[in-house]
Each structure stands twice: as C-alpha cells, then as structure tokens.
Amino acid sequence: xxxxxxxxxxxxxxxxxxxxxxxxxxxxxxxxxxxxxxxxxxxxxxxxxxxxxxxxxxxxxxxxxxxxxxxxxxxxxxxxxxxxxxxxxxxxxxxxxxxxxxxxxxxxxxxxxxxxxxxxxxxxxxxxxxxxxxxxxxxxxxxxxxxxxxxxxxxxxxxxxxxxxxxxxxxxxxxxxxxxxxxxxxxxxxxxxxxxxxxxxxxxxxxxxxxxxxxxxxxxxxxxxxxxxxxxxxxxxxxxxxxxxxxxxxxxxxxxxxxxxxxxxxxxxxxxxxxxxxxxxxxxxxxxxxxxxxxxxxxxxxxxxxxxxxxxxxxxxxxxxxxxxxxxxxxxxxxxxxxxxxxxxxxxxxxxxxxxxxxxxxxxxxxxxxxxxxxxxxxxxxxxxxxxxxxxxxxxxxxxxxxxxxxxxxxxxxxxxxxxxxxxxxxxxxxxxxxxxxxxxxxxxxxxxxxxxxxxxxxxxxxxxxxxxxxxxxxxxxxxxxxxxxxxxxxxxxxxxxxxxxxxxxxxxxxxxxxxxxxxxxxxxxxxxxxxxxxxxxxxxxxxxxxxxxxxxxxxxxxxxxxxxxxxxxxxxxxxxxxxxxxxxxxxxxxxxxxxxxxxxxxxxxxxxxxxxxxxxxxxxxxxxxxxxxxxxxxxxxxxxxxxxxxxxxxxxxxxxxxxxxxxxxxxxxxxxxxxxxxxxxxxxxxxxxxxxxxxxxxxxxxxxxxxxxxxxxxxxxxxxxxxxxxxxxxxxxxxxxxxxxxxxxxxxxxxxxxxxxxxxxxxxxxxxxxxxxxxxxxxxxxxxxxxxxxxxxxxxxxxxxxxxxxxxxxxxxx
Numbered sequence: 001x002x003x004x005x006x007x008x009x010x011x012x013x014x015x016x017x018x019x020x021x022x023x024x025x026x027x028x029x030x031x032x033x034x035x036x037x038x039x040x041x042x043x044x045x046x047x048x049x050x051x052x053x054x055x056x057x058x059x060x061x062x063x064x065x066x067x068x069x070x071x072x073x074x075x076x077x078x079x080x081x082x083x084x085x086x087x088x089x090x091x092x093x094x095x096x097x098x099x100x101x102x103x104x105x106x107x108x109x110x111x112x113x114x115x116x117x118x119x120x121x122x123x124x125x126x127x128x129x130x131x132x133x134x135x136x137x138x139x140x141x142x143x144x145x146x147x148x149x150x151x152x153x154x155x156x157x158x159x160x161x162x163x164x165x166x167x168x169x170x171x172x173x174x175x176x177x178x179x180x181x182x183x184x185x186x187x188x189x190x191x192x193x194x195x196x197x198x199x200x201x202x203x204x205x206x207x208x209x210x211x212x213x214x215x216x217x218x219x220x221x222x223x224x225x226x227x228x229x230x231x232x233x234x235x236x237x238x239x240x241x242x243x244x245x246x247x248x249x250x251x252x253x254x255x256x257x258x259x260x261x262x263x264x265x266x267x268x269x270x271x272x273x274x275x276x277x278x279x280x281x282x283x284x285x286x287x288x289x290x291x292x293x294x295x296x297x298x299x300x301x302x303x304x305x306x307x308x309x310x311x312x313x314x315x316x317x318x319x320x321x322x323x324x325x326x327x328x329x330x331x332x333x334x335x336x337x338x339x340x341x342x343x344x345x346x347x348x349x350x351x352x353x354x355x356x357x358x359x360x361x362x363x364x365x366x367x368x369x370x371x372x373x374x375x376x377x378x379x380x381x382x383x384x385x386x387x388x389x390x391x392x393x394x395x396x397x398x399x400x401x402x403x404x405x406x407x408x409x410x411x412x413x414x415x416x417x418x419x420x421x422x423x424x425x426x427x428x429x430x431x432x433x434x435x436x437x438x439x440x441x442x443x444x445x446x447x448x449x450x451x452x453x454x455x456x457x458x459x460x461x462x463x464x465x466x467x468x469x470x471x472x473x474x475x476x477x478x479x480x481x482x483x484x485x486x487x488x489x490x491x492x493x494x495x496x497x498x499x500x501x502x503x504x505x506x507x508x509x510x511x512x513x514x515x516x517x518x519x520x521x522x523x524x525x526x527x528x529x530x531x532x533x534x535x536x537x538x539x540x541x542x543x544x545x546x547x548x549x550x551x552x553x554x555x556x557x558x559x560x561x562x563x564x565x566x567x568x569x570x571x572x573x574x575x576x577x578x579x580x581x582x583x584x585x586x587x588x589x590x591x592x593x594x595x596x597x598x599x600x601x602x603x604x605x606x607x608x609x610x611x612x613x614x615x616x617x618x619x620x621x622x623x624x625x626x627x628x629x630x631x632x633x634x635x636x637x638x639x640x641x642x643x644x645x646x647x648x649x650x651x652x653x654x655x656x657x658x659x660x661x662x663x664x665x666x667x668x669x670x671x672x673x674x675x676x677x678x679x680x681x682x683x684x685x686x687x688x689x690x691x692x693x694x695x696x697x698x699x700x701x702x703x704x705x706x707x708x709x710x711x712x713x714x715x716x717x718x719x720x721x722x723x724x725x726x727x728x729x730x731x732x733x734x735x736x737x738x739x740x741x742x743x744x745x746x747x748x749x750x751x752x753x754x755x756x757x758x759x760x761x762x763x764x765x766x767x768x769x770x771x772x773x774x775x776x777x778x779x780x781x782x783x784x785x786x787x788x789x790x791x792x793x794x795x796x797x798x799x800x801x802x803x804x805x806x807x808x809x810x811x812x813x814x815x
Contacts, residue, residue: 001218005036005187005209009226010283011128012041014078021139023224023286028141034176034183034212037132038205039124040075043068047099051120054106061103069096072127079135088134095127114158118189119197122149125186125205133184142181148208151175152190154198161190161198163211165270172215185212203264210278214270221271221278223263228282229291230255230262233306237446238453239513240463244291244305246298251305251399252278254435258307258344258397268293302409303400303456308449310442312344313364314390314425317371318354321383329355335374341367345395345437347426356426358439364389390425394445397437398452404433413438416455420545421569421598422448444543447569451545462494464811465514465544467501467570469535470552471522473662474575475502477800478552483517485804495811501539503530505553510538532561540568548600548810550803551576566593566601573806575605575799580686581679584693587686602806607680608634608773608793610802616789617687620779627688629778630747631786634680636771636794637663637671638702638743642756643769646740651727652720663771663794667713672702674743674754681745681752684775690750700755702743734758740766764788771795 004024011017024035038044046064053061069092076088102120106112112120129145136143151171154161168190176183187205190198200207206223213221227235229243230252247255249272253265262280271278277294297304322328329348332355336343345358359367368387378384403409410429413436417424426439440448454463466482468475482497489495498514507523508530528534539547549565551558551574559578566572572594580587580603594601607613620627633639640663644654655672658664664671678697685692704723710716734741739758742765746753759765764786768774773793776786792798 001216002031002033002220002222003036003209003213003216003218004033004222005205005224006038006283007205007223007225008038008041008044010041010224011037011132014075016041016283017075017079017132017135019283019286020224021135023283024136025139025141028182034185034216035132036185036187036205036209036212037125037129038187040071040128043071043124043128044121047120047124048117050099050103051106051112051117054103055110055112057107057110059107061107065096065099065103069093072096072131076131076134079131080138084134084138088131091130092127095123099123115156115196118158118161118199121199122186122189122197125188129184129186136182136184143184144179144181146175146179146183146185148186148189149191149195149197152200152208152211154190154192154200156192156194156196156198158196158198160201161192163190163200165211165214168211169215172212176216201266203267206264206267207270210267210270210276213276214274217274218276221276222281223267223278224281224283225262226282226284227262227280228285228288229280230293230305232304232457233449233453234308237308238306238449240450240453240458242457243288244300245289246292246294246296246300247304248295248297248401249293250434251297251401252293254397254399255305255307258309258395258399258435258437262291263293297401300402301400301456302402302406302412303398304402305399306449306452306456307397307399308445309344309395310445311361312358312393312395312439312442313361314356314358314388314393314439315364315367315371316354316356316388316390317375317384318388319378319382319384320353321378321381322355323353331374332371335370336367339366339370341370345426345428345439347428347439358393358395358426361391361393364391392442393425393439394442395437395439396445396448396452397435398456399435401434403436409433410436412455413452416451416545417448419598420447420451422451446543447545450543454545462811463496463498463546464807465542465547466497466499466550466807467535467539467547468499468550468552469503469532469558470550470555471502471504472552473796474800474803475504475552476522477796478550478803479517479520481800481804482807486517489808493808493812495808497807497811500542500544501535503535505555506530508535510542512542532557536561536564536568539570546811547571548573548807550574550807552800552803554578562590562601563593566590566597566599569597569599571600571602571810573600573602573803573810575603575609575803577603577606577676577679577683579603580606580683581694584686584691600810602810603683604806605799605802606683608632608775608789608791609636609795610798610805611773611775611789611791611793613684613775613789614687616787617684617777620777620781620787621687621689625782626780627777628748628780628783629786630681630684630688630745630775631765631778632681632684632745632775633742633765633768633773634677634745634775634793635671635743636773636792637665637668638677639768639773640771640794642741642743645727645731650721650724652717652724655720656717662796667716669703669707669716674699674701677743677745677754678752681747681754685747685750685752688747690747692750692752696751698751698753698755700753702756730756730758742766742768 050061050064072092133143133145153164153167187208231241233241235241281290341363343357347356371387422444424438428437501510507527509523509527548571556578562579604614678699707719739760771794774790778786
C-alpha cells in the first residue's frame with residue numbers, strides 16, 4: 001500500500017488534472033494505493049477571501065462565490081460524461097448553497113470564529129475530492145470518495161487541531177478493511193468526537209497523507225507538487241540550485257523550519273515514527289527522480305541544503321544586571337511565549353551579558369513592548385539597557401548530517417560570507433552539528449545564499465558575475481575571448497565567468513542566467529534605454545556574490561559612479577583612465593573604499609594596454625622598493641607614427657594611416673595632444689607613491705597651433721599637411737645625430753613631463769618599432785640596470801586581453 005497525495009497546483013485546472021489522471025492510470029493496475037487531494041489550486045485562498053469580505057459586511061463576496069461555483073461545475077462537465085454528471089453536479093450545487101448560507105450568516109453577524117472558518121475551508125477539499133473521484137469512476141476506476149472527517153479524529157483546537165492517533169488509526173484501519181477500491185481522501189480536514197469540522201494546519205493535505213500512511217503501515221508516501229523535490233536552496237534566489245536526491249527526516253525538518261516549504265515537519269512526524277519513506281515528485285515532470293526523505297541521509301556533500309527565512313528582526317536584551325542572575329532567561333522567554341511570539345533563533349554570549357533572539361518582524365514591536373514591561377524595574381535602575389530591535393534581517397541555515405564528521409563546515413560557511421562582505425549579526429549551532437544558522441541583513445540575503453551555494457555545492461568552481469559597460473571594439477573583443485575560453489577556464493581553472501548585463505551608450509540589457517556568449521549581440525533598440533543609475537540598480541537587485549563591473553568605455557560619467565559601485569561591494573575592472581587620472585583625492589578615495597569594502601579595483605589596462613605594468617609597479621612598492629625614475633613610451637599610436645615617419649612618409653600621411661589601422665582615436669588630436677600619455681604617467685606616478693596632480697605634468701603637444709580648432713577631422717588633416725616640413729626637419733636633425741624621435745614620458749623628483757625626445761642608440765627606446773610600448777623602472781633595487789617592460793601597447797585585442805586577465809585575477813582572488 002502506498003499513499004499518493006497531489007497538491008493544489010497539480011489540480012489547478014483541467015489540463016493539470018489530466019496529467020494527474022495519466023499518472024494514476026499508469027499505476028492503478030499494478031500497485032495498490034490511496035489518493036489524497038488538496039483543494040483545486042487557489043480555492044482555499046478564495047474561500048478565505050470570501051469569509052474576510054463577508055465579515056466586513058461587504059456583499060462583493062457573492063461575486064467570488066459565483067466564480068468558485070462556476071469553476072467547480074466546469075471541471076465536473078469536463079471530467080465526467082453528460083450521462084454521469086448528475087450526482088457530481090448535485091453535490092457541487094448543494095455544497096455551494098451551504099456556503100452561501102454560511103457567508104450570509106457571517107455577513108449578518110460580522111464575525112467568523114475559528115470553528116466557522118474551519119468549516120468554511122473544508123469545502124475546498126470536499127468538493128475537489130468528490131469531483132475527482134467521480135472523474136476516475138467515469139474512466140472505469142473503482143474510486144471511492146472518503147471524507148476524512150469520518151476517520152481522522154482531533155481535538156477542538158480549531159485552525160490547527162491535534163490528531164487523536166489512537167482513535168484515528170483504528171478508524172482508518174477498519175475503513176480500509178471494510179471498503180475495497182481506490183480511496184480518494186480529502187486532505188487537510190478532520191472532525192472532533194462531536195462531529196465538528198476541524199483543519200490540521202498548514203500543509204494539511206500532506207499531513208493527512210502521512211497520517212493514513214502511518215495508520216496503514218504503508219510502503220511509502222508520495223507527495224506530488226509543482227517542483228522536482230527539495231532544492232539545495234531557494235531557486236528564486238539561487239539560479240544554480242538543484243534537487244537534493246536524498247534527505248534524512250531530521251535534515252528535511254531543519255530545512256523546512258528555516259524556509260524550505262516543499263515539505264513541513266508535521267507531514268514527516270507520523271511517517272517518521274513508522275519509518276515510512278516520503279518521496280517528493282513533480283506532477284509536470286513525472287520521470288524526474290525527485291527527493292527521497294527517509295531515516296538515512298545518503299551520500300553527498302558536507303551539507304544537504306541551504307534554507308532561508310526573510311522578514312526577521314533581532315531582539316537584543318543586554319545589561320550588567322543580567323550577569324549571573326538566575327531567572328532572567330525564564331522571564332524573557334516566558335514573556336514571549338505568553339504572547340504567542342515564535343522564536344526562530346537564539347544566541348547568548350557566554351558572559352550572560354546579553355540574550356539575542358530572532359523573531360518574525362511582524363511581532364517585533366509587540367515583543368519589544370512586552371519585554372520592556374516585564375523588565376521595567378531593571379531598565380529604570382540601569383541594570384538592563386533598553387531593548388534593541390534590529391529590523392530588516394534574514395536567517396540563513398546550512399543543514400546536513402555529514403557536518404558531524406567533517407570539521408571545517410562552519411569555517412567554510414563564514415569564510416564564504418566574509419569574502420562576499422556579508423556581515424553576520426548572530427550565530428547559532430546545535431550540539432548535533434546538524435544545522436549552522438546565522439542572521440544577516442535582508443539586503444544581503446541573495447548574495448549570501450549564492451555565496452554559500454557556490455562554497456558548498458559548486459566549490460570546485462568559482463562563479464564570477466560580470467556586468468559589462470562598453471560594447472565597442474574592446475568590449476566585443478572581450479566577449480569573444482571569454483566565449484572562446486569559457487569551457488577551458490571551467491575545466492582547468494575551475495572558474496566560470498558569466499555576463500549578466502551589458503550596455504553601450506544608448507541601450508542596455510540583462511540576463512539572470514547569463515548571456516549565451518556565442519550568440520549574444522550588442523544591446524539595441526529592442527532593449528532598454530541606457531541609464532547608468534538604472535544599470536547599477538538592476539545589478540544591485542540581482543545581488544550576485546562575486547559581482548564585477550567591467551568598464552570598457554572612456555566615459556567620465558561611468559568613472560563618476562565607481563565609488564557607488566565599490567560601496568555596493570561590487571568589484572571593478574577597467575581600462576578607463578578617467579577615475580585614476582582625475583583628482584588625487586578621488587584616486588585615493590577609490591583605493592581606500594575598495595579596501596574597506598573588501599572588493600577588488602583592477603585597472604592594469606589603464607597603462608600600456610595588456611602589459612603587466614601597474615601590477616609590476618605595485619609589487620615593487622609592496623615589497624619595499626623605492627622608485628627613483630620612470631621613463632616610458634606609453635602611446636602605441638604615437639610610437640607607430642614616429643616609427644613610420646622614419647620610412648620617409650609625410651607626417652600627415654603617417655597620422656592618417658595610423659587612424660585607418662585603428663591605432664589612434666577617431667580624432668587623432670586626442671593622441672597627438674599628449675593628454676593620454678600625461679594621464680598614464682600621472683597614474684604610474686601615483687602608483688609609485690607620489691602625490692601627483694595633473695598640473696604637475698608638463699605636456700608638449702604634437703598638434704600644431706592652427707590645427708587645434710579645426711572644425712572637423714578632415715579640416716584638421718588639411719591643415720596638418722602644412723606642417724609636414726616641420727616634422728621632416730625634426731626627423732632630419734635626429735638622423736644627423738644618429739638618433740631617433742620618441743614621444744615619451746618621464747617621472748622624476750615628483751615631476752612629470754611628456755613630449756618628443758631625440759634619443760641615441762644607447763637608449764633602450766631607440767629600438768622600439770610599430771605600436772610597442774616600453775617602460776623603464778629605475779628603483780632602489782633596479783638602479784644600475786632598470787627593469788624593462790616591453791610589448792604591444794595599443795589595439796582592441798591586446799587591451800581586451802589585459803581586461804580579461806584582470807577579470808581572471810579577480811576571480812582567483814575571490815576563491
């Protein structure tokens with residue numbers, strides 16, 4: 001014998017009912033079972049709504065009642081052939097006549113007692129089960145409608161009645177012995193010895209199934225619902241959550257207590273007592289295995305699941321008068337119990353100086369008032385502080401019997417929370433090591449759940465959640481690189497990079513599960529208009545752990561929100577120089593804020609594209625070295641221009657060629673002005689520990705004076721031709737001395753300068769060609785022979801590669 005229960009969502013409409021009947025019919029001829037059904041989906045809530053409206057003396061309950069009656073009659077007409085409908089239709093109409101009289105009475109007296117409400121709510125299950133039994137009979141099944149009130153006997157605690165198992169078990173056993181056929185049993189309801197209708201609390205239909213299973217010593221209980229079992233975490237908050245194949249009764253009860261609503265503790269108690277396994281199955285995916293709940297925990301990870309409970313407040317009682325005073329705890333918890341306030345979590349310092357409890361936020365004000373009244377004398381005398389309430393909190397719990405045999409579970413839990421900047425307000429752990437619970441800010445709940453899920457279930461992988469601003473040449477190259485390397489990074493580096501948001505100057509779009517990088521295109525008119533505040537808001541709402549903003553723009557507007565992003569505990573990777581080359585105060589503030597929030601701010605590509613310049617300089621400084629001098633060719637475009645000039649082409653043609661190859665900005669004056677190089681040497685100087693301001697950088701522009709104000713780029717090139725002779729003269733003078741022209745930056749003694757230099761063959765820059773950059777660090781350690789970094793310093797691909805390297809470095813840092 002098996003007991004099979006289907007929930008309201010499984011029978012919410014005729015299509016779903018057909019799926020249920022298909023499951024039942026496939027098994028009816030080969031095994032013995034009884035069925036328990038909830039009310040049709042949504043019916044219990046509508047009955048409750050009707051009662052509430054009637055109690056307020058509003059006649060609009062009639063409309064809802066009429067809709068409910070029509071719904072039930074329509075299901076009868078869909079399930080049962082016309083010639084067999086009369087009995088079921090009569091049953092439905094009689095029940096709704098009774099309901100009409102009930103609600104009219106509630107309407108008149110403006111009162112609905114718990115006893116009346118139980119009777120009202122019982123109609124949902126009575127109607128659904130009678131109709132479904134008729135539907136099965138119409139399909140040739142020997143189905144028998146069983147009103148559970150005839151066999152499930154309870155006390156008169158209406159709303160949450162307690163079952164008298166001795167009487168109930170005997171009645172169930174007698175009924176099944178004397179009645180053959182497929183029993184269709186009303187869930188959720190019972191009756192007192194006087195015949196008064198009662199309900200057995202939330203998840204009542206599941207509980208009914210368990211009651212019958214225990215009485216009949218059934219082989220198993222199956223609970224069919226709209227999910228494929230108990231999940232490792234709330235799938236609405238953790239997108240990588242998956243079904244737990246097996247749980248012990250204790251694990252399932254712990255997960256249920258802290259928010260996993262698939263199965264409730266009351267459901268498990270009768271089955272657990274008789275050691276009857278419970279299966280959680282999905283009506284809409286019947287072939288999936290689901291979750292088995294039994295005495296055995298089964299093999300698996302250190303923990304089985306992570307559950308959570310929101311809308312929690314912390315109540316904190318503390319004071320010197322609590323230390324070594326007997327009876328304080330009794331008074332504290334007794335007061336909360338007397339006023340029906342449920343305690344979710346308890347934490348107490350070993351000094352006895354404070355007691356901290358987590359309670360539902362809806363009870364916080366009442367609890368505070370009652371405790372302060374109970375301890376009025378102690379508060380007035382200063383022995384106890386005023387009761388503190390911390391609202392907007394949540395409880396997270398990691399659960400698993402395997403924690404008993406694996407040291408380090410709590411270390412892994414709090415390390416994951418700490419690395420993601422989730423502050424813990426209170427902690428509780430039982431001596432059985434079955435559950436470790438923590439209270440955190442409600443705002444950090446999703447981030448915390450994802451961090452813990454990755455730490456315990458995806459610990460082989462580090463998931464990095466990327467939000468990309470700037471989908472131009474660099475951004476597109478970056479997306480392509482990540483797409484190509486994604487699988488290899490997962491397999492060899494255990495790093496999974498997902499892009500969840502991307503934006504250009506006009507549009508933005510998001511994907512909670514991460515874009516398919518092989519097919520994704522740039523945002524367009526079919527997406528949302530770009531708004532930086534809205535972009536940040538959506539990123540924050542997604543609240544992923546290990547999030548990073550990648551800024552591949554040159555936008556000051558984006559740089560201006562870096563502090564907001566870091567403050568939200570989101571890392572930044574960027575080639576955008578605007579933030580670090582702005583005011584010195586802003587530069588220092590961003591570095592400090594990143595440290596305070598425990599997030600990474602990586603900008604290796606601010607200087608020399610993908611070359612390891614900033615990271616190398618930071619390592620030198622961290623190891624105690626001191627920088628005396630920096631010489632650098634920092635513009636790939638400028639080095640290309642002056643290298644190509646040596647081949648005899650006119651200066652204006654070389655600049656045009658550089659623009660065509662994509663080495664310069666769309667307006668080459670941005671490169672020729674020297675401003676870009678000035679920003680780079682400024683950043684290097686600051687990284688070298690010098691308090692440099694932009695005005696400390698002397699800049700020699702390569703833009704002739706009459707070309708500065710040219711209205712268009714074409715006009716600029718026309719005017720530039722007039723200066724070809726001047727640049728040829730500079731080249732000829734350098735050649736006459738056996739030297740070469742290099743546009744370079746120098747930093748020494750707290751001053752920086754940028755401009756054109758003529759260098760002899762002994763200087764390392766003499767051999768530079770094309771778009772290469774070269775940086776010389778003369779330091780305390782590298783004094784006689786400077787440290788040299790050389791390589792390509794321009795181009796979308798090398799810059800994107802540098803950004804990609806920073807992203808990977810950030811991911812590895814976060815492990």
